Amino acid sequence: MGSTIKDIARLANVSKATVSRVINNKSEGVGEETKQKILRIIEELNYRPSLLARGLVTKRTHSLGLIIPDITNPFFPQLARGAEDTAAKHGYSLFLCNSDNSPEKEQRYIEAFIEKRIDGVMLASSISKSAIQSQIQLLKSVDIPFTLLDRYLEGSEPETGVFLDNQAGAYQATDYLLKNGHRRIVFVAGPLGVMTSWYRFQGFQMAHYDNGVEIDYSLVMEGDYQLSSGKELVERLIEAELEFTAIFAGNDMMAIGALKALQSRGIKIPETVEVIGFDNIELSSLVEPALTTVAQPTYEMGVKGAQMLIRVIEGEGIPERNVYLKPELLFRATTRHPVG
Amino acid sequence: MGSTIKDIARLANVSKATVSRVINNKSEGVGEETKQKILRIIEELNYRPSLLARGLVTKRTHSLGLIIPDITNPFFPQLARGAEDTAAKHGYSLFLCNSDNSPEKEQRYIEAFIEKRIDGVMLASSISKSAIQSQIQLLKSVDIPFTLLDRYLEGSEPETGVFLDNQAGAYQATDYLLKNGHRRIVFVAGPLGVMTSWYRFQGFQMAHYDNGVEIDYSLVMEGDYQLSSGKELVERLIEAELEFTAIFAGNDMMAIGALKALQSRGIKIPETVEVIGFDNIELSSLVEPALTTVAQPTYEMGVKGAQMLIRVIEGEGIPERNVYLKPELLFRATTRHPVG
């Protein structure tokens, strides 16, 4: 315990340099027998090189950072899992940080990352555009590579990242509903400040436009991605006696909330109203009736993000700075059959 | 970018030692004006001390490790969140590792931890007793403090950790059922190799003993904590035409599986059979009918575990080596009223 390269050098009657060579497999240039002797002593002393000391000279810590809003939100564990798995596969460890969407917390985490000299950061947080921009600037100023996950930044130059084509996903869902005859579709949006929900809204609108259907904006409401908001908004709609025959929600949690609201009024799903969610969290398949939803390849998103990050860290070029993953409309029991 | 303590020392016309003093708030002993000057230069250069270099001398990295089986399992995000929150509060970052219950992976993670010289480890994994023992030994050999989370180790000397009193939880649930008149209670156990599920089984038995009721062991079955196993086991029971009036499951997922099996046969819950789960994952309150369950203070378990770990790291004594958290029977819609 606590043995250093110097200890094992002394015991092997060689210099630290030689030991360092065999540790790093630069053993071409080290006699086979001395090498074996060194290896044996390393084994005996249970010696582990200090990545701290090594990092001080190599400038590499083999640590990555991942910032997400909240691991408790069923979407992010999948993402984190994908990132962690591929990080581990490449010999990196992952610092996980929950920011609660607080720009201040994110800022502090990033500063900690910088002081720890980690090799790269994955950002899956920040609802505030200005916040993420200042974070990006900070990261750039200290030359730490980073990758955006899920939440993109519109307008400014494109940073490297992996995203879902949210607009396409919302378009598919809405288009299905429209083609199936619905004319009054409720849209329960996520917080419109978050780019992802904004794009989902865009897809909703675009599908209406392409199908030549007018949107009744009294059916469009902004929720907060929580189950309760979906429930309350739909209840309010029912009380206001607004007519509608379908609901498209900005995420699964709100869709499930909508389901509950509908069921508590005895409204039949999907006979009377069809419901579609977004995300495909595990819960969506367990709920009754099982929720039709726009599925994201969440795990893969984490994988891709980590891969990109590691590639830039290791100096291999990346094929493309922005990867857009394709969502897929997953039919279950809250919708009737696709037409045709 | 990349400025060091030497740079700012030179610019301030002082020695590195002085700079170090103000950085570490040992400024009692530094002139107010030199202090201000140094602070200003630090600000201008956007200087951040390297925790790598600092750690090399202080032997502290302010990093902790957390090993869990799978962040995708709804129980662990809560735990991780509690641990991360309190780690952050105390100025530590958290390495998160998913082991998939693989002792080999755990071993590798711990070796990485050692090389990174992290300050402490939280272990919430390892179904294998021999695996966890060798991990503990490894950690001890390099003098890294650790804390056991959730999964305990029976027999050997008690390591410091925070656990749930699983036996008490199972006892409460079973006792309620028994006191409410049930005589044929199904027990869907988790994998009996995992100590936690073993203790839940103990509680189940103990309650029967205390109530003077014989257990029909054909109603006791071992599942794997997955929803599907709960479903299949109960289906098999029904097909075998065994009589029972209540089901107690080793966790919520299996309880929900049992619910599905019952509902698909048109069996009324809780009128015909009462069902109780264990864990209180979020899903258990969203399912229909909402599941009565033995609630664990999961988040708090993460908090407590991190607190204990940090206390031993920082050399403050810990009041008790083993903390047992109390479960609580949470009545919802899959049970009738408690008697009395």
Added chain:
DNA sequence: CTGTTAGCGCGTTCAG
């Protein structure tokens, strides 16, 4: 109140 010196544990020239 401040500077000098000496490492922490390692990788990396450059000689030999």
Added chain:
DNA sequence: CTGAACGCGCTAACAG
């Protein structure tokens, strides 16, 4: 094929 010397960025005595 191997060793000596230096430096990574910082803290910690010990002097002054």
